[in-house]
Amino acid sequence: MSDRGGIFAGEDPIAVARRWLGEAEATEPNDPNAIALATVDAQGLPNVRMVLLKEIEADGFIFYTNYGSAKGQEIEASGKAAFVMHWKSLRRQVRVRGLTCRESGSQADEYFASRSLQSRLGAWASRQSEPLSSRARLVAEVAKVTAAQGVTPRRPPFWGGIRLRPLEMELWADGAFRLHDRFRWTRRTVEEPWEVQRLYP
Numbered sequence: 001m002s003d004r005g006g007i008f009a010g011e012d013p014i015a016v017a018r019r020w021l022g023e024a025e026a027t028e029p030n031d032p033n034a035i036a037l038a039t040v041d042a043q044g045l046p047n048v049r050m051v052l053l054k055e056i057e058a059d060g061f062i063f064y065t066n067y068g069s070a071k072g073q074e075i076e077a078s079g080k081a082a083f084v085m086h087w088k089s090l091r092r093q094v095r096v097r098g099l100t101c102r103e104s105g106s107q108a109d110e111y112f113a114s115r116s117l118q119s120r121l122g123a124w125a126s127r128q129s130e131p132l133s134s135r136a137r138l139v140a141e142v143a144k145v146t147a148a149q150g151v152t153p154r155r156p157p158f159w160g161g162i163r164l165r166p167l168e169m170e171l172w173a174d175g176a177f178r179l180h181d182r183f184r185w186t187r188r189t190v191e192e193p194w195e196v197q198r199l200y201p
């Protein structure tokens, strides 16, 4: 038994994280859904960058990217990723580690269709993470895909969602005199129930 309650109440850490994000939407000046997404490359060297979390569902977290990008390739190779969200206004942190799979069906199509036309054409034009000789080259690529795709571009096959299903989550809240509250939820497989422990700060 841990003395868990208040903002940490609930058996499902994904639901608690969703609740916290809802609170951050009211308090953060911008991008409350920004996450620092960590992967490892083929040499085991860590890599991290910001992406936007677009959905929190019962079984996990979804963000969208170019599958050919560095992160896309690293996720494809390892099947694993981690991320952290930090809300400066709330002084809270959510850490997530888990297993990844592509979300490249109708859900990705729908999300792609909801984006602005410029963003959709930009997704077609960008060979994300590859060297680019000049900005003019990128502008020319956008013009080329605009001519080819028109005003209703479909989702590029190389762009879509990644679903991260957590095996471990830690929720952290700032406490007086650095006596912060930390709770870590763990499970060995995504089918198993969560176990939760309080951690020393």
Ligand SMILES: Cc1cc2nc3c(=O)[nH]c(=O)nc-3n(C[C@H](O)[C@H](O)[C@H](O)COP(=O)(O)O)c2cc1C
Pocket (backbone or CB within 6 Å): 031, 034, 047, 048, 049, 050, 051, 052, 053, 063, 064, 065, 066, 069, 070, 071, 072, 128, 129
């Ligand atoms: C606030 C913020 C949000 C971002 N959101 C995304 C995103 O949702 N998807 C994405 O592919 N890149 C996003 N980026 C760009 C990534 O940080 C990164 O530059 C890009 O995806 C290439 O990363 P990679 O070479 O490691 O694959 C975002 C950057 C910032 C600063």
